[in-house]
Amino acid sequence: METKLTTLLHIKYPIIQAPMFLVSNTAMVIEAMKSGIAGCIPALNYRTLEELKSAIHELKAAKVAGGAFGFNLIVNKSNIKYKEQLRVLCEEGCDFIITSLGSPEETINQAHNVGIKVFCDVTDLHFAQKVEALKADAAIAVNNEAGGHRGNISPEKLIKELKTHLSIPVISAGGVGCKADIEKMLGYGADGVSVGSPFIASVEAGVTQEYKQACVDYGADDIVMTERISGTPCTVINTPYVQKIGTKSTWIESVLNKNKSLKKWVKMIRFSIGMKATEKAAKKATYKTVWVAGPSIAHTNSILPVKAIIEKLVN
Numbered sequence: 480m481e482t483k484l485t486t487l488l489h490i491k492y493p494i495i496q497a498p499m500f501l502v503s504n505t506a507m508v509i510e511a512m513k514s515g516i517a518g519c520i521p522a523l524n525y526r527t528l529e530e531l532k533s534a535i536h537e538l539k540a541a542k543v544a545g546g547a548f549g550f551n552l553i554v555n556k557s558n559i560k561y562k563e564q565l566r567v568l569c570e571e572g573c574d575f576i577i578t579s580l581g582s583p584e585e586t587i588n589q590a591h592n593v594g595i596k597v598f599c600d601v602t603d604l605h606f607a608q609k610v611e612a613l614k615a616d617a618a619i620a621v622n623n624e625a626g627g628h629r630g631n632i633s634p635e636k637l638i639k640e641l642k643t644h645l646s647i648p649v650i651s652a653g654g655v656g657c658k659a660d661i662e663k664m665l666g667y668g669a670d671g672v673s674v675g676s677p678f679i680a681s682v683e684a685g686v687t688q689e690y691k692q693a694c695v696d697y698g699a700d701d702i703v704m705t706e707r708i709s710g711t712p713c714t715v716i717n718t719p720y721v722q723k724i725g726t727k728s729t730w731i732e733s734v735l736n737k738n739k740s741l742k743k744w745v746k747m748i749r750f751s752i753g754m755k756a757t758e759k760a761a762k763k764a765t766y767k768t769v770w771v772a773g774p775s776i777a778h779t780n781s782i783l784p785v786k787a788i789i790e791k792l793v794n
């Protein structure tokens with residue numbers, strides 16, 4: 480399976496284990512590398528820069544030929560730690576950075592100075608052309624089947640459009656749960672895939688057994704979009720709790736959102752409350768089951784080690 484992505488990262492298979500807030504950890508990425516794919520962790524999964532540094536050291540020590548590791552940086556103002564995280568990544572080193580939300584310009588410039596590759600999340604051609612002009616090493620095409628903050632365009636349309644107009648590699652994110660899905664995305668022209676949701680129900684994932692089991696028990700039809708986490712629509716499992724609280728912003732938020740000067744504050748408060756609730760649901764037993772996942776959990780039938788999940792994807 481040689482593609483532009485395998486050449487770029489020196490990996491065996493054209494797959495990135497996608498960064499997932501609260502879920503991804505070093506144990507998952509180490510297993511990913513051993514199985515010949517790349518793994519990525521959101522820098523925000525670490526509360527302190529010291530914790531981020533020790534994760535980098537652990538991954539460097541565990542790196543094997545055929546694998547690669549990287550970190551995801553939220554590059555807009557909502558991430559107050561962004562500049563320091565970027566500095567640590569550049570000082571300590573990693574194979575690649577995935578940027579999301581906001582302009583990747585500063586990340587690209589600094590990371591390239593120290594030989595780190597930068598892949599940028601994009602959801603349409605307009606933004607993809609911008610990141611190509613900024614010299615991104617690849618575009619991650621987040622489609623409308625992705626878990627988390629998904630895009631609006633189907634995998635086929637998005638990949639074909641980006642491949643027609645870009646010369647950098649295009650990595651498709653969203654909707655890959657089995658080998659046939661990978662073949663489909665490569666068939667549309669993608670140079671690789673980024674896979675998140677199927678790894679939630681992994682033995683190594685840093686979330687509760689209930690969350691993992693929900694990815695086994697629920698299917699693609701049980702995924703809904705909610706505004707109740709970050710203010711921006713995000714995919715979650717439609718548990719009885721999600722049904723009870725609803726998926727739309729509360730009326731008071733909607734009213735306050737109409738006020739230009741209050742809007743920013745409402746968003747920040749919603750973001751902070753939403754993140755705390757999601758963290759609680761992912762890490763502790765609670766009846767407030769707000770579990771982020773995408774429709775590709777349709778192929779998840781049991782909780783398996785990362786190694787076995789990758790074997791299912793490639794064999």
Ligand SMILES: Cc1cc2nc3c(=O)[nH]c(=O)nc-3n(C[C@H](O)[C@H](O)[C@H](O)COP(=O)(O)O)c2cc1C
Nearest residue numbers: 497498499500579625626627653654674675676773
């Ligand atoms: C639980 C969860 C958390 C996520 N957290 C992040 C994140 O912190 N940063 C990011 O760029 N993308 C995040 N994503 C999106 C993934 O990186 C990836 O684009 C997506 O999982 C691909 O779709 P899939 O779930 O169908 O494989 C998250 C996705 C999920 C399911």
